[in-house]
Amino acid sequence: MSTQSGRGGELDVDEAVRALLLLMPQLVGRAKRTPPPAELAGLALGPRHLSLLSYLLFDGPMTVNELAVRLEVAPTTVSLMVADLSRGGVVERREDPGDRRRRIVSITDAGRPAIEGWLGPAATAWREALGPLTSADRRLVVETLRAYERATSERSSPAG
Template identity: 75%
Template sequence: MSTTDEAVRALLLLMPRLVGRAKRVPVPEQLRSFAPRHLSLLSYLLFDGPMTVNELADRLEVAPTTVSLMVGELGRAGVLERAEDEQDRRRRIVSVTEARRPAIEDWLARGARAWRVALDPLTPAERALFVATLRTYESALE
């Protein structure tokens, strides 16, 4: 791409196809009523491990009450569980239940594989620039 306008045109044509393909990834049966709006929450718990509601709220950039409601919904469905924090018994740690973990991992695996194919050839600096660019794009849309 020689100009910014050419790159913008290419991305405007590409983005709807990317979103369309992402939406066609089948959601596991037991997650169909929750998965689309809880994808980021489930991803954080799988990739980063169990954490508190406040930690999830910070990462998702939403209020803790919003996360608490989502965790409650997913907990009633048997997707998430809350356990007492061993270091501070006043805190609750949220994690994916072992019964639902395989379905969630399988669901996210296709996207993770595709990102690895796209990102592996890049240098660490190029990967960081790519992620920063997508974040800037997201912010500019708001």
């Protein structure tokens, strides 16, 4: 591995890997030090719950099937997560006025301030970090993080 910085502030692959390996524990540590609000403390929340709540907060109410597609899980998995969050009074399911067979999931009015207070600072920090970038640069950042997640997921999955 090279230890020399590239010219003009550029990084070669090894330098970038080193920088990210040093940065990732700080990012993860910061996320872990951001506990859920007291209103959610009694719920056993996992990363998928956080993603579900993020979609509902930023994109508004949606159906279980829409959430399942976005979360890349089965609708039954989303239904279970929604049931957990419903028992905690954080989300609610209501009948879709356009199709009574479908249910619309949304954050409750009572749960909204806690969710906004919990997820809002991270959203603000991402806006600050991504704001100065071009649209293409932002897409590159997001796609790079997705590729990293896929690569680490594939390596940690049991062989089938």
